[in-house]
Amino acid sequence: MTETPTVLQPEELRPATDLATKTLEQLGRILLGQTDLHRMVLVGILSRGHILLEGVPGVGKTALVKALGAILNLPFGRVQFTPDLMPADIVGTHILQQTAAGEREMVFRKGPVFTNILLADEINRASPKTQSALLEAMQEGAVTLLGNTRPLPEPFFVLASQNPIELEGTYPLPEAQLDRFLLKLQVLGAEVEVLDEIISTRRRGEPPEPTWSMSADELASLFAVMDRMYLPHAVSRYVSRLVAATHAGAAEATDRVGAYVSYGASPRAAIGIAEAARAEALLAGRPTVGFEDVRTVAPAVLNHRIILNYKARFDGVDTVAVTDELLDSLDEAELDLPRDVQVAGEADE
Amino acid sequence: MTGRTNHEGAVSHLRVRLACVLFLGYLLRLLAGWCFAWGLAALVLRAVWGVSSWPLVWGLVGLAPAVAAAVVLAIRRTPSRAAARAVLDRSSRGGGLVMAGAEVALGAWEAQGPPLTEPSLAWRSRPVLVLTAAAAVFLAFSFAVPQRYVGVAVARPLNTEDEVAGLREQIETLRREEMLQEEDARELEQALEKAAAEATADDPAKTWEALDHLEDAVTDAAADAAEQAYHQTEALAKAESLAQALAADADALDTTATTAAMKKLADLLDEAAKENELLQASAGCDAAACRSGGLGREAILELASRLGLSKEAIASRLARLVEARLLDGEALDLAEMLGQCNAQGLAEFLAAAAGQGVPIEGIIDEWLEAEYGYGFGGIDRGRGDAPMVRAPPASPEGTDFLEQALPPATVADLKQSRLLGVSAGAPTVETDAEAGVSGALEGAARGGGSAYTHVVLPKHKAAVRRYFERDATGAPEAPAPSNGASP
Numbered sequence: 003m004t005e006t007p008t009v010l011q012p013e014e015l016r017p018a019t020d021l022a023t024k025t026l027e028q029l030g031r032i033l034l035g036q037t038d039l040h041r042m043v044l045v046g047i048l049s050r051g052h053i054l055l056e057g058v059p060g061v062g063k064t065a066l067v068k069a070l071g072a073i074l075n076l077p078f079g080r081v082q083f084t085p086d087l088m089p090a091d092i093v094g095t096h097i098l099q100q101t102a103a104g105e106r107e108m109v110f111r112k113g114p115v116f117t118n119i120l121l122a123d124e125i126n127r128a129s130p131k132t133q134s135a136l137l138e139a140m141q142e143g144a145v146t147l148l149g150n151t152r153p154l155p156e157p158f159f160v161l162a163s164q165n166p167i168e169l170e171g172t173y174p175l176p177e178a179q180l181d182r183f184l185l186k187l188q189v190l191g192a193e194v195e196v197l198d199e200i201i202s203t204r205r206r207g208e209p210p211e212p213t214w215s216m217s218a219d220e221l222a223s224l225f226a227v228m229d230r231m232y233l234p235h236a237v238s239r240y241v242s243r244l245v246a247a248t249h250a251g252a253a254e255a256t257d258r259v260g261a262y263v264s265y266g267a268s269p270r271a272a273i274g275i276a277e278a279a280r281a282e283a284l285l286a287g288r289p290t291v292g293f294e295d296v297r298t299v300a301p302a303v304l305n306h307r308i309i310l311n312y313k314a315r316f317d318g319v320d321t322v323a324v325t326d327e328l329l330d331s332l333d334e335a336e337l338d339l340p341r342d343v344q345v346a347g348e349a350d351e
Numbered sequence: 352m353t354g355r356t357n358h359e360g361a362v363s364h365l366r367v368r369l370a371c372v373l374f375l376g377y378l379l380r381l382l383a384g385w386c387f388a389w390g391l392a393a394l395v396l397r398a399v400w401g402v403s404s405w406p407l408v409w410g411l412v413g414l415a416p417a418v419a420a421a422v423v424l425a426i427r428r429t430p431s432r433a434a435a436r437a438v439l440d441r442s443s444r445g446g447g448l449v450m451a452g453a454e455v456a457l458g459a460w461e462a463q464g465p466p467l468t469e470p471s472l473a474w475r476s477r478p479v480l481v482l483t484a485a486a487a488v489f490l491a492f493s494f495a496v497p498q499r500y501v502g503v504a505v506a507r508p509l510n511t512e513d514e515v516a517g518l519r520e521q522i523e524t525l526r527r528e529e530m531l532q533e534e535d536a537r538e539l540e541q542a543l544e545k546a547a548a549e550a551t552a553d554d555p556a557k558t559w560e561a562l563d564h565l566e567d568a569v570t571d572a573a574a575d576a577a578e579q580a581y582h583q584t585e586a587l588a589k590a591e592s593l594a595q596a597l598a599a600d601a602d603a604l605d606t607t608a609t610t611a612a613m614k615k616l617a618d619l620l621d622e623a624a625k626e627n628e629l630l631q632a633s634a635g636c637d638a639a640a641c642r643s644g645g646l647g648r649e650a651i652l653e654l655a656s657r658l659g660l661s662k663e664a665i666a667s668r669l670a671r672l673v674e675a676r677l678l679d680g681e682a683l684d685l686a687e688m689l690g691q692c693n694a695q696g697l698a699e700f701l702a703a704a705a706g707q708g709v710p711i712e713g714i715i716d717e718w719l720e721a722e723y724g725y726g727f728g729g730i731d732r733g734r735g736d737a738p739m740v741r742a743p744p745a746s747p748e749g750t751d752f753l754e755q756a757l758p759p760a761t762v763a764d765l766k767q768s769r770l771l772g773v774s775a776g777a778p779t780v781e782t783d784a785e786a787g788v789s790g791a792l793e794g795a796a797r798g799g800g801s802a803y804t805h806v807v808l809p810k811h812k813a814a815v816r817r818y819f820e821r822d823a824t825g826a827p828e829a830p831a832p833s834n835g836a837s838p
Contacts, residue, residue, distance in 0.1 A: 008455060009458065011458050012460065012463060234447045236436070286446060289460065290451040291447045334441060335437035338430070343376060343473070346442060346473065
């Protein structure tokens with residue numbers, strides 16, 4: 003006799019939710035006025051995804067990553083990407099070293115990628131060759147050099163930042179690498195009250211140290227809870243329809259998608275949305291994923307995976323507008339009712 | 352406790368609500384479509400085949416399939432239970448708990464989950480209601496509009512070929528016989544073609560009325576022509592009678608009377624030539640010759656012969672009209688009767704009147720008037736307005752009543768008779784009738800059939816003879832030109 007599967011019970015879910023809440027509280031205490039950003043970053047971490055932070059200099063991207071590493075109590079590495087940065091500077095290299103016996107041998111020296119949290123600062127300043135050095139690490143969690151594959155420590159996160167306003171001397175990230183980032187988050191400037199609090203309470207803007215950090219077991223328990231978050235069939239179908247609708251010519255694609263999208267999101271986007279929605283549900287204290295979780299995380303997952311054509315640039319249409327329209331037009335419940343019959347809460351067509 | 356039974360009632364209730372709204376929407380659409388189709392069919396049926404409105408009410412049975420189709424469509428379009436559960440989850444902000452309840456066990460979450468909130472349904476019913484109302488109005492219009500306003504699409508044919516062909520032939524006959532002016536004949540033909548082209552069974556009275564009007568016009572033309580032919584025939588007959596009478600017994604008249612008679616003949620020729628184109632060429636010469644007294648007996652006979660030929664020509668034309676059914680057969684009989692020439696009677700009349708000092712022109716006029724003017728035969732000398740003819744007066748000599756003794760049996764019969772009535776009709780002649788006798792008188796000589804004998808004047812004898820000379824059917828025999836005008 004098989005047992006009916008059961009969702010996480012409240013007593014099982016509550017510790018994980020508390021841990022996530024504490025993490026957010028610590029982030030909010032260290033970095034002021036970025037609550038939504040902190041929540042999405044934590045969503046990315048819980049989903050074991052990589053995050054691309056886009057924002058002007060000085061908005062706290064590096065400080066966020068540092069604080070996250072301190073809270074999660076994970077080793078943290080930082081690489082400042084420059085045009086002359088080489089792949090070996092990231093993944094490591096073999097050096098000729100003389101042993102005690104006087105023999106010489108090639109010894110592998112690990113690069114900064116061998117850490118749990120890697121901050122790739124201003125990643126678009128490095129050449130595509132160097133940027134590509136992270137492809138295997140981000141996808142496989144390993145580095146292969148001279149035929150030897152070396153796994154990276156678990157968990158492994160890449161939190162990259164890029165400056166959207168400097169085009170000179172920058173190299174746009176290739177689509178393959180963009181697709182490996184689970185989320186692309188916009189880091190916005192602080193409001194007046196936040197700025198006032200920063201300069202009035204912090205000497206030279208130095209953030210305070212976290213008062214609490216997560217242990218490795220707690221982090222492992224969080225990931226274990228994430229694995230048990232339940233994704234209902236209707237939600238998974240909604241995610242699939244949403245990703246499929248990003249392709250021009252799809253049955254449920256909007257007119258704007260048909261007009262402006264050259265390439266839609268990959269299946270990796272669907273996986274990312276599902277994982278991020280699970281994390282969002284966990285943060286909300288629910289054992290199951292709802293439509294609203296998907297709607298919350300979908301823009302951050304999709305906006306860097308949808309490739310627009312030149313007409314979109316001419317018409318001033320960006321991926322955020324395309325994604326928002328998709329979310330508004332797609333009926334989550336797939337009721338397929340006549341146009342004159344509407345259910346309250348149904349997306350207006 | 353599993354979550355599979357959780358929220359089932361709410362899901363079912365939501366599905367029923369959605370099904371009802373869908374059914375109503377489909378039903379109204381189908382009704383609108385059916386009303387339009389039904390109304391259109393009704394208009395077509397009424398316009399093309401003239402079907403009345405009441406049989407079309409059977410279209411009401413089409414409502415049943417519409418309702419059934421609406422039910423089927425609504426059931427097919429009703430969201431699945433999973434979709435309805437997803438809607439409930441969304442409206443209740445269940446965060447997937449309601450949806451997961453159908454797939455996995457919720458455990459403690461069933462009690463801690465958010466309360467279910469059924470979503471409200473919005474149906475934009477105005478367009479379909481307006482459409483349905485418009486369809487209903489159209490349907491009512493298609494039934495209520497009077498038949499005369501819809502019977503315009505296709506005209507039903509009306510077979511008038513025989514009538515039109517007959518009229519066309521009659522017009523052509525009248526034109527050929529020059530009894531109808533060319534312009535009038537063309538107008539009649541155009542009217543006939545128009546009536547034939549516009550002939551429709553939707554309004555047959557109009558067509559028949561038009562054809563009747565044309566037939567009346569043609570018949571009137573034929574009747575006019577026949578009347579003219581009668582006059583011509585009568586005029587020719589008068590002239591022919593006088594000519595033949597003069598040729599037959601020219602010696603009975605003295606020179607003065609002959610000259611007067613010839614002048615009268617000339618007048619009759621002129622009158623006959625007025626309406627007879629055939630005679631117009633020669634009548635002038637003949638009349639002049641008559642007036643000058645230059646016509647001999649042979650010439651007069653030849654003139655009479657020509658007059659007879661003219662009568663025959665007129666009779667032939669009338670025969671063609673009869674053949675074209677423009678006149679009935681009596682027209683020929685009448686023409687023949689009018690054209691009869693009683694030269695012998697006129698000759699006798701002239702001979703009887705000669706030497707009595709009466710102007711010969713008057714004698715001839717009186718005879719012609721009596722012969723051709725008022726009626727034809729009978730004992731009354733014509734119609735009621737016929738003048739009394741008194742000359743020459745009859746002699747009373749020998750006209751006293753002859754007393755005769757009736758046989759006793761006849762007197763007894765009369766005494767024993769009873770008057771049953773008085774009849775204006777002719778007495779029945781019983782040729783073998785005989786009075787009953789008995790006793791000593793049996794075997795005695797039989798008397799006549801009447802108590803009195805009446806002396807009939809000579810001029811009445813002919814009429815009395817004709818009266819009693821009836822044929823087997825009781826109709827009088829052909830009237831004799833002489834109606835007892837003998838002296």
